[in-house]
Amino acid sequence: MKLPLSTLAGLMSAPALAIIAMGLAPLAVVVVWSFWAWDPSTYWIKPELSFAGYAGILEAGRWTVILSTFAKAFLTAAICLLIGFPTAYAVHFLASRRLAVVLLALMTIPFLTSYLIRSFSWRLVLGRTGVINTLLQDAGLTSAPIDWLLFSDFAVIVGLVASYLPFATFPLILAMQRLDPVAIAAARDLGAGFWTVQRTLILPLTISGVFAGFLFVFVMTLGSSTEVQMLGGAGASIVSVMINDVMRVANYPLAFAISTVVLAVVFGLVLLGNRAFGLSRLFEDRS
Amino acid sequence: MMSRDEPFPRFLVWTITLIGFAAIYAPPLYLLAVSFSPALQPGLPSPGEITLKWYAALAGERALLAALWQSVIIAIGTAVAATVLSLLAALAYREMQARRGAWFLIVILPMFVPGVIQGLALSTLLTRAGIKASALTVMAGHLLWAMPFAFIVILTSFAVVRNSYLMAASDLGASRWRQFRDITLPLISPGLISAFIFSFLLSLNEFTRAFYLAGRQNTLPVVLFGKMNSGASPTIYAMSGAIFLVSVLCVGVIAIRALSERR
Amino acid sequence: MTVGNRNIPISSNMQRRDLLKFMGAGAAAITVGGLPRVAFAQDKTVAFWATATLDIGEKWQEFASQAGVTPEFTDNGNDVGPVVARLAAGNANDLFDVGGLQGGAEKELARQGLIIPWDIAKIPNYEGVWQWAKDIPYLKHEGKQFGIPTVVNADSIIYRPDKLGKVDSYGVIFDPKLKGRVAMEDAWINSAVFAAMYLKESENQPIKEPGNLSESELGLVMEFLIKHKKDGQFRTFWNGWEQGVQLVANEEVDAMTGWEPIVYEGRKRGLQVEYAAPVEGYEGWGNNTVLLKGAGDRGTADAAHEFVNGLLAGFYGCELGKARGYLVPTDSNVAYAQAHPSEYAPEEVQKLGDHVKAKFGGKVYWQNCRPDNFQLYEEWWQKLRNA
Numbered sequence: 001m002k003l004p005l006s007t008l009a010g011l012m013s014a015p016a017l018a019i020i021a022m023g024l025a026p027l028a029v030v031v032v033w034s035f036w037a038w039d040p041s042t043y044w045i046k047p048e049l050s051f052a053g054y055a056g057i058l059e060a061g062r063w064t065v066i067l068s069t070f071a072k073a074f075l076t077a078a079i080c081l082l083i084g085f086p087t088a089y090a091v092h093f094l095a096s097r098r099l100a101v102v103l104l105a106l107m108t109i110p111f112l113t114s115y116l117i118r119s120f121s122w123r124l125v126l127g128r129t130g131v132i133n134t135l136l137q138d139a140g141l142t143s144a145p146i147d148w149l150l151f152s153d154f155a156v157i158v159g160l161v162a163s164y165l166p167f168a169t170f171p172l173i174l175a176m177q178r179l180d181p182v183a184i185a186a187a188r189d190l191g192a193g194f195w196t197v198q199r200t201l202i203l204p205l206t207i208s209g210v211f212a213g214f215l216f217v218f219v220m221t222l223g224s225s226t227e228v229q230m231l232g233g234a235g236a237s238i239v240s241v242m243i244n245d246v247m248r249v250a251n252y253p254l255a256f257a258i259s260t261v262v263l264a265v266v267f268g269l270v271l272l273g274n275r276a277f278g279l280s281r282l283f284e285d286r287s
Numbered sequence: 288m289m290s291r292d293e294p295f296p297r298f299l300v301w302t303i304t305l306i307g308f309a310a311i312y313a314p315p316l317y318l319l320a321v322s323f324s325p326a327l328q329p330g331l332p333s334p335g336e337i338t339l340k341w342y343a344a345l346a347g348e349r350a351l352l353a354a355l356w357q358s359v360i361i362a363i364g365t366a367v368a369a370t371v372l373s374l375l376a377a378l379a380y381r382e383m384q385a386r387r388g389a390w391f392l393i394v395i396l397p398m399f400v401p402g403v404i405q406g407l408a409l410s411t412l413l414t415r416a417g418i419k420a421s422a423l424t425v426m427a428g429h430l431l432w433a434m435p436f437a438f439i440v441i442l443t444s445f446a447v448v449r450n451s452y453l454m455a456a457s458d459l460g461a462s463r464w465r466q467f468r469d470i471t472l473p474l475i476s477p478g479l480i481s482a483f484i485f486s487f488l489l490s491l492n493e494f495t496r497a498f499y500l501a502g503r504q505n506t507l508p509v510v511l512f513g514k515m516n517s518g519a520s521p522t523i524y525a526m527s528g529a530i531f532l533v534s535v536l537c538v539g540v541i542a543i544r545a546l547s548e549r550r
Numbered sequence: 551m552t553v554g555n556r557n558i559p560i561s562s563n564m565q566r567r568d569l570l571k572f573m574g575a576g577a578a579a580i581t582v583g584g585l586p587r588v589a590f591a592q593d594k595t596v597a598f599w600a601t602a603t604l605d606i607g608e609k610w611q612e613f614a615s616q617a618g619v620t621p622e623f624t625d626n627g628n629d630v631g632p633v634v635a636r637l638a639a640g641n642a643n644d645l646f647d648v649g650g651l652q653g654g655a656e657k658e659l660a661r662q663g664l665i666i667p668w669d670i671a672k673i674p675n676y677e678g679v680w681q682w683a684k685d686i687p688y689l690k691h692e693g694k695q696f697g698i699p700t701v702v703n704a705d706s707i708i709y710r711p712d713k714l715g716k717v718d719s720y721g722v723i724f725d726p727k728l729k730g731r732v733a734m735e736d737a738w739i740n741s742a743v744f745a746a747m748y749l750k751e752s753e754n755q756p757i758k759e760p761g762n763l764s765e766s767e768l769g770l771v772m773e774f775l776i777k778h779k780k781d782g783q784f785r786t787f788w789n790g791w792e793q794g795v796q797l798v799a800n801e802e803v804d805a806m807t808g809w810e811p812i813v814y815e816g817r818k819r820g821l822q823v824e825y826a827a828p829v830e831g832y833e834g835w836g837n838n839t840v841l842l843k844g845a846g847d848r849g850t851a852d853a854a855h856e857f858v859n860g861l862l863a864g865f866y867g868c869e870l871g872k873a874r875g876y877l878v879p880t881d882s883n884v885a886y887a888q889a890h891p892s893e894y895a896p897e898e899v900q901k902l903g904d905h906v907k908a909k910f911g912g913k914v915y916w917q918n919c920r921p922d923n924f925q926l927y928e929e930w931w932q933k934l935r936n937a
Contacts (some may be wrong), residue, residue: 094300110314111492123800230789250658
């Protein structure tokens, strides 16, 4: 069957496009609504142009919440990559095929249980009478419970990393599959040490996996709220919590404005990255 | 494969891997221990009081099990649809030469939309269109969430498919369909499986979109959220423990079979 | 084509194909998804979308046999924001008949036409509701009854008597000696009222109505809370039942403002906890049932009235009291318990009723999820979060 390329591409993209249109249409509505005014008589919105929604982001320090959310997302994604890369290396290169499959399966099992109770259980592990504090005190290393283990940024990052680690590891493993073992053997024959091989061969060729892993964890952290609410401490905030807070007082234009801003910033970063690194070309065949 | 690695870096790699596993396994293992404690307040059981009573009580938790079932059905549907659609989108990506960048960005755009907004907006649209809320509407919302992930995962695995293979096959007379079936598909199958698993997990654990799009039967995360807010019986830990044990058992069976085959 | 009993305008072949694809794949899903649900009596079903604390679980079956309507309970998450959003723009009116949520939002829901007034004539048991519950201001809008008080209670402080002795003032929450050992709820609805009550009664600050603060009063109260947060007074702010119980059970805090059922639950779990009777008074709140417009459209409004009548009949009140320590404000609970002493001890029900009545007989300041400056509350709470 010889179809011209453009028709083939068209056919393939159609269903996905339909779904995305289903998702983008309401998004467009939300962006439009973010420029409408809040109606004090019905507590809903009225079709009157107003920037009050966006102005609200500059008040009460809301933009600091947006910034700190991005910071958390960045930090979590970086840590997940730092742990995920060696894990992917171990699974792909160091383990036998069978062990690799077992390790992969083991990585998914905890995520079949609810993330809500998993986050909740960190309170029980990190708390004043939790497992860690009890062990430390029993071993005589501390005389009083360590307070900052829980209800702090530390606890939030621990919870986030524990919730999203495999989302960084899996893309890395997949990216490593395109590595040609012959090339690596050749490099070693030429005397390259472990770190040199990593730096010159493995890292550059798996960069698409690095990007994917970073993006996944980044996006999921941006949209998370449970870890911060359960582990963050007095009044800890993140964008999703803020949107909920604002919706609770029926300030829908502000809620939509915050979402639009976050979406615009992230998408802008991706666009910038695309321009700078040619992101979409990361996935191309480079042989 | 890499037995020529120096010992110290290998030790480092395995240590960090272990740390990663410890981080993701600490909660479910702790919860497993908690599920054997007879106390109403979650905590580790002392050795004498290990009990199975919460597991026994699970059978009677109709609402919880109905929600679990609903979540599984939705997750399977989402995973199948997301994998298929993302595969098509990835193939389209491969076919396109000029508009690749734009296509890539369009497909991943839904990923950045906050769940609250996506759920509310989609729910508004569906209501206006007269579509009744059900498992399908939740699936639609989850599809939007999972597809970008599945798309990127499949694209990553596509890198294994070298154009040289496809050109060689075409030289030998293979049609495009046969090239796809015999070369591309086997090479990207790890990617397809990963995409399926990703989408399944993303859907199973998704709360905000499901809240806005669900019908009268809530999904498991929504029900659990309600229970955390209004009083949860320890059967929720038993359910978590049961899921965990069953999965570990499956993996254990596979591992043992694999190991015994080697000998 | 029809889905359910609506017509969907299909404008393109693509949409039709996708929908058919979904239908095919999902038809099995729906049927299978529906299987595990218990088949209740099919005569009259009322879909009740409410806060999970109003749920009585397996006991709805018995309620159904007594009241003649079969309730189908779905949890609405209790958060006013998503609930109102889902009613206004989402699918809640298509799915549910009766809503149960915190008091205060009735006015805007009525104005947007999302809820319709109850016909008191069809709810004979409403007669027996206590007068002060009937008098709660936000239940009526423009002379029509939009909310039926279903649960009322008054909140104060949960504390550990073994660590703190007897507590009788909100000052314990702001006591510097207890730095890092107290908590409040992560909700301005409650916490601002508690702080305002303390400031009004014990520090004689110029505050007229703690449940409805003016701009300057709100500034005063929130600055007070911000100062204490910066000093590290609060271990955390809690969100939800399990979190609250866990804080006390795992000795994270010695005292926190919160709901009374947490004390009952704590005692059930073997903890030594008490509920304070503070000199500054209690914070009163109510969960009310509202009649959704969708019920009127679908013709289930009469069944909904029977359902609410059943809630006030006594069985529901007894069960809720036994399960959570919550009270339906009517004397029919005691009457029911006296008629069925094997199921519910009449003395217990009487005790609970008297306890709540006593609380409301003293100083009580009402909570309202829509005070006059409600958007300003949220702004201040955001400042508190950032402090």
